[in-house]
Amino acid sequence: MTVYESMPEDVELLRVKQHLLSISGFESKVAAAIRHAIDEVISGRYTGRFSIDQIDKTEKTYIGTKVQHMIQHHLNLPYGKKLDTVIAGIDVDIKFTIGKNWTIPLEAVDELCLLVSAQDEKSTFQVGLIRTTSNVLNMGKNRDGKRTINQSGRKKINWLIEEGALPRNVLLSIPSEKIEKIFANKSGQDRINELFRLCPEIVFNSAAIESVASQKDSSKRVRDARRALEKEGIMIYSGYDNEQITLHGLNPIKKEEFISIYSLTKMT
Numbered sequence: 683m684t685v686y687e688s689m690p691e692d693v694e695l696l697r698v699k700q701h702l703l704s705i706s707g708f709e710s711k712v713a714a715a716i717r718h719a720i721d722e723v724i725s726g727r728y729t730g731r732f733s734i735d736q737i738d739k740t741e742k743t744y745i746g747t748k749v750q751h752m753i754q755h756h757l758n759l760p761y762g763k764k765l766d767t768v769i770a771g772i773d774v775d776i777k778f779t780i781g782k783n784w785t786i787p788l789e790a791v792d793e794l795c796l797l798v799s800a801q802d803e804k805s806t807f808q809v810g811l812i813r814t815t816s817n818v819l820n821m822g823k824n825r826d827g828k829r830t831i832n833q834s835g836r837k838k839i840n841w842l843i844e845e846g847a848l849p850r851n852v853l854l855s856i857p858s859e860k861i862e863k864i865f866a867n868k869s870g871q872d873r874i875n876e877l878f879r880l881c882p883e884i885v886f887n888s889a890a891i892e893s894v895a896s897q898k899d900s901s902k903r904v905r906d907a908r909r910a911l912e913k914e915g916i917m918i919y920s921g922y923d924n925e926q927i928t929l930h931g932l933n934p935i936k937k938e939e940f941i942s943i944y945s946l947t948k949m950t
Contacts, residue, residue, distance in 0.1 A: 715752035726893025810839040870895035878942035
C-alpha cells in the first residue's frame with residue numbers, strides 16, 4: 683500500500699484519510715465490498731454469467747451504486763444527506779469505476795471524493811481521496827453534466843490503497859476452450875461435473891459454482907459431482923477436508939471453497 687502526501691492545507695482530507703486508515707482491516711473490508719458488489723450485479727446463480735464483460739451498460743453503471751452501499755456497510759459508514767456518506771464528520775462522495783476514470787456529478791464538485799476502481803481480470807483494486815476542485819476536472823461534461831478527472835488531477839489523488847488484492851474471480855483465469863466445453867453442457871449438474879473434471883487443483887468458491895450451475899444450491903451440485911467423479915478417480919474436497927488436501931502437497935483452502943484432485947491411487 684502506497685500513501686502519497688496530500689495538500690497540507692486540506693485538513694478535511696487528512697482527517698478523512700486518517701479515519702479510514704484507522705479502521706481495522708480497512709483494505710480487506712474494501713476488497714470484500716467490491717467483490718460482493720460485482721458478484722451481486724453479475725448475478726451468476728440466476729444468469730450463468732461470471733464476467734463484467736457479459737453484463738450490459740446499465741448493469742455496469744449499477745455496479746458503482748452497489749459498491750458504494752457495500753463499502754458503507756463493510757466500513758460501517760453512515761449515509762449522508764448532501765453526499766453519499768459522512769466520514770469523521772465530513773461529507774464525502776463515493777465514486778467507483780471499472781474503467782480508467784471517474785465521473786464527478788455537479789453536487790460533488792469542490793467536495794471530497796473517495797475514488798475506488800477495480801480490475802477484476804487482474805484481481806486488483808485502488809482507493810484514493812481527492813478534492814474535486816474545478817482545476818482537477820476536465821472541462822467537458824456528459825449529458826448529465828458530469829465531468830471526469832484530468833491528467834493533472836490524477837497526480838493529486840491521495841492514494842490510500844494503490845494496488846490492493848481483490849478476491850479472485852477464478853473463472854476468468856480458465857482458458858476459453860475449457861469454459862466453452864463446460865458451458866456446452868445443458869444441465870447445471872453436468873456443467874459442474876465438467877468444471878471439476880477439466881480444472882483439477884483449482885480452488886472455486888460458491889459464487890463460481892453458482893455461476894456455472896446457474897443455481898443457488900451450490901453445495902448440492904458439489905455433493906452430486908463428488909459422487910459422480912469419484913468413479914473416475916477424481917476427488918472433490920472442501921475446506922473441511924484440508925488434511926486430505928495437504929496430503930497432495932497443496933495449500934489448505936477455506937471451508938466454503940472446493941477443489942478437485944485426482945486421487946492418490948489414480949495418480950500412481
